[in-house]
Amino acid sequence: DSGVTQTPKHLITATGQRVTLRCSPRSGDLSVYWYQQSLDQGLQFLIQYYNGEERAKGNILERFSAQQFPDLHSELNLSSLELGDSALYFCASSVGADPNQPQHFGDGTRLSIL
Amino acid sequence: QKEVEQDPGPLSVPEGAIVSLNCTYSNSAFQYFMWYRQYSRKGPELLMYTYSSGNKEDGRFTAQVDKSSKYISLFIRDSQPSDSATYLCAMMSLWAGNMLTFGGGTRLMVKP
Numbered sequence: 001d002s003g004v005t006q007t008p009k010h011l012i013t014a015t016g017q018r019v020t021l022r023c024s025p026r027s028g029d030l031s032v033y034w035y036q037q038s039l040d041q042g043l044q045f046l047i048q049y050y051n052g053e054e055r056a057k058g059n060i061l062e063r064f065s066a067q068q069f070p071d072l073h074s075e076l077n078l079s080s081l082e083l084g085d086s087a088l089y090f091c092a093s094s095v096g097a098d099p100n101q102p103q104h105f106g107d108g109t110r111l112s113i114l
Numbered sequence: 115q116k117e118v119e120q121d122p123g124p125l126s127v128p129e130g131a132i133v134s135l136n137c138t139y140s141n142s143a144f145q146y147f148m149w150y151r152q153y154s155r156k157g158p159e160l161l162m163y164t165y166s167s168g169n170k171e172d173g174r175f176t177a178q179v180d181k182s183s184k185y186i187s188l189f190i191r192d193s194q195p196s197d198s199a200t201y202l203c204a205m206m207s208l209w210a211g212n213m214l215t216f217g218g219g220t221r222l223m224v225k226p
Contacts, residue, residue: 042217043204
């Protein structure tokens with residue numbers, strides 16, 4: 001158990017809808033990262049937050065947004081969903097924002113778009 | 115061409131064999147190198163974390179980094195059926211925040 005908690009484990013919805021994925025980092029970790037894992041693209045970095053502030057951004061679509069709250073949990077919001085958004089979404093956390101601090105992953109949320 | 119290339123496998127070995135997993139990369143700015151293990155329906159689990167070139171050993175696992183060749187390896191000694199999983203290499207540079215760039219993963223099957 002990595003200590004990173006993601007809910008829900010599985011989400012089924014339809015095209016055009018909006019969903020929110022939730023992540024609680026390990027106790028004491030200030031950085032949260034979101035990744036998308038799909039069969040064709042593999043694991044890809046979406047966005048990083050550190051202590052409530054956006055720190056780095058990857059190839060995140062404009063339809064996607066995230067935030068980190070004062071209690072350090074984070075939410076990833078996906079809107080106007082398309083079939084191609086079906087994937088596993090992982091959250092990871094690390095102690096700080098330095099690159100020498102490893103990232104620990106949760107077990108993901110499986111998003112299925114019908 | 116992807117920044118990090120990894121043979122997808124599957125790689126099938128008998129129990130007790132030495133396993134060699136490899137990744138090549140093209141971005142010379144990568145300084146931090148990691149290996150993650152991912153079981154089906156689970157998140158990636160960090161196995162090894164190394165900085166720059168050299169070797170690092172942890173139990174049955176040894177990670178090697180050759181920056182001159184842009185090549186990293188993970189060796190698993192005395193492989194067990196419980197090692198059957200997908201192994202992902204990941205890399206990070208100092209100038210891209212803490213963004214991890216992953217290889218596509220190698221599926222390993224260790225047969226009893």
